[in-house]
Amino acid sequence: MKSDEKRVKDIMSRIEEYDTVGVEAPLCEALGKLKENHEKIVGGGGGKFHKTMFVTDASGRIIGKLSFFDIIKGLVPEPAKEVKHSRKFYAILSSRTLEVADEITEMQKRFTWLHSTFLELIKQQTKKKVGDIMSPIYPLLKEEDTLNKAIFVMFKENIRQPLVSRKDKIIGVVSLMDIFPELLKLAGDECLL
Numbered sequence: 001m002k003s004d005e006k007r008v009k010d011i012m013s014r015i016e017e018y019d020t021v022g023v024e025a026p027l028c029e030a031l032g033k034l035k036e037n038h039e040k041i042v043g044g045g046g047g048k049f050h051k052t053m054f055v056t057d058a059s060g061r062i063i064g065k066l067s068f069f070d071i072i073k074g075l076v077p078e079p080a081k082e083v084k085h086s087r088k089f090y091a092i093l094s095s096r097t098l099e100v101a102d103e104i105t106e107m108q109k110r111f112t113w114l115h116s117t118f119l120e121l122i123k124q125q126t127k128k129k130v131g132d133i134m135s136p137i138y139p140l141l142k143e144e145d146t147l148n149k150a151i152f153v154m155f156k157e158n159i160r161q162p163l164v165s166r167k168d169k170i171i172g173v174v175s176l177m178d179i180f181p182e183l184l185k186l187a188g189d190e191c192l193l
Contacts, residue, residue: 008150009143011182012164012172015062019053023063023131027074030066030130052161052173055134062170064134065161074133075125079110139165141174147182150174 019037021030030053041049055064113121140153140162153162154176164172 006147006182007143008141008145008147008164008174009172011147011178012143012174013050013178014172015054015170018050018173020056020060020062021053021066021130023055023057023129023134025130027071027126027128027130027133031071031126054137055130062137064131065137066130066134067161070133070135074128075121077110077113077125137163137170139163139168139170141165143171147179151179
């Protein structure tokens with residue numbers, strides 16, 4: 001390995017670049033921060049806009065992350081997330097209607113939200129606490145790790161933004177957008193037409 005080869009610390013985004021939100025905060029608070037940052041970027045104010053924010057406990061320690069996917073997933077009401085039967089079961093419902101009338105009623109209640117407006121769904125579900133919809137975090141990289149290890153961790157663990165630590169403290173995040181410019185630079189003229 002060459003001594004001039006870049007390490008995770010050389011390409012990562014610093015943790016300070018990311019917004020944070022408290023674990024007990026309502027989802028609306030997180031959405032407000034994301035909207036404010038997004039409007040700065042779209043309005044030409046410049047800067048960097050991360051689609052992920054980190055969730056902190058009362059002491060300010062990072063305990064989770066909140067991505068766009070977490071937010072969208074959080075809009076789905078909890079009863080709709082409970083899957084009690086297989087697809088095969090639902091496929092044969094018509095032949096067993098009398099036997100499963102109670103189950104059909106329960107299923108209809110779980111999915112009534114599909115017939116409401118998106119605005120109604122948002123008003124209902126954005127009262128959830130951030131802690132109820134955040135994803136857990138796992139610092140999987142050290143600042144001295146190679147880029148090869150970073151991409152291995154991303155795909156082996158199916159984590160798009162592994163966290164980087166220094167002596168058990170989270171100091172950064174590596175994303176595909178951090179790795180891609182380095183890939184283009186090293187590919188050089190050999191790969192690019």
